[in-house]
Amino acid sequence: MTPDGPEAMEEVTGLDPWGLRRIEHLLSGLEGVDAIKLVPDGRGGIEEIHVLSSSGPGAKQIVRNIESALMAEFSVEIDHRKISVAQMQEPDISRAEPQPVHSPAAAVAETGGREVLLETFDIERRGGQAICRVKLHKGESEHVGEAEGADYAPVRLEVAASAVLRALEKAYEARVRFVISDVSSTQVAGQPLVIALVRAFAGRRSITLPGVSQVHDSLEEAAILACLDATNRWVGASR
Numbered sequence: 001m002t003p004d005g006p007e008a009m010e011e012v013t014g015l016d017p018w019g020l021r022r023i024e025h026l027l028s029g030l031e032g033v034d035a036i037k038l039v040p041d042g043r044g045g046i047e048e049i050h051v052l053s054s055s056g057p058g059a060k061q062i063v064r065n066i067e068s069a070l071m072a073e074f075s076v077e078i079d080h081r082k083i084s085v086a087q088m089q090e091p092d093i094s095r096a097e098p099q100p101v102h103s104p105a106a107a108v109a110e111t112g113g114r115e116v117l118l119e120t121f122d123i124e125r126r127g128g129q130a131i132c133r134v135k136l137h138k139g140e141s142e143h144v145g146e147a148e149g150a151d152y153a154p155v156r157l158e159v160a161a162s163a164v165l166r167a168l169e170k171a172y173e174a175r176v177r178f179v180i181s182d183v184s185s186t187q188v189a190g191q192p193l194v195i196a197l198v199r200a201f202a203g204r205r206s207i208t209l210p211g212v213s214q215v216h217d218s219l220e221e222a223a224i225l226a227c228l229d230a231t232n233r234w235v236g237a238s239r
Helices: 005-013 021-028 059-074 104-110 153-171 219-238
Strands: 035-040 046-053 083-087 117-126 129-138 141-150 177-188 191-202 205-214
Touching: 021 035, 021 046, 021 059, 035 153, 035 177, 046 059, 059 083, 117 153, 117 219, 129 153, 141 153, 153 177, 153 191, 153 219, 177 219, 191 219, 205 219
Parallel strands: 046 083
Antiparallel strands: 035 046, 117 129, 129 141, 177 191, 191 205
């Protein structure tokens, strides 16, 4: 019989309390879940679950589905107040004027699709929170993005990635929405790397973009550069 409560969570997470990969894999397959992020509590459990949804069931149903899936698969019970669902509105096709942009690549092409360069970034850590600000250059213009999250090493990677994606959205004039699907550090042939998976949304369509960066000064900087690697290579291929 599978144990309930914290013991069950420790059994599920095993030696990877931050990743919670098995749970994340299960929940990412639920209807209406386009992207999902689990925030660990530092004790082998889940502090928060954040979901991005663009279609399918409503937010309350998605929350119920997550609760049911965790109980059925892992015998883990989670307070519904720890689950947040952000739903992107679909355009009203019956009333909206026809739009020329039909894909993320087309949206970027319409804004001049030049590579975006990192100018500066900084991370402020206070009160258990990490706040990251990123400044980008695109052509002659500057764009600043900011994100905030819990001051844990794996979460800081997501905070840095989210900050650069907010700046990228401004660079592309909000025609494309970016969401970090996953960002993590690893080693290949003894070289420390950060790998990022970025989802780009434009209208009803989306694409997943992989990027990678070597770690030079910090993991957070590498997370930012991995996101830019994903989007810059995609822009180059779409021209």
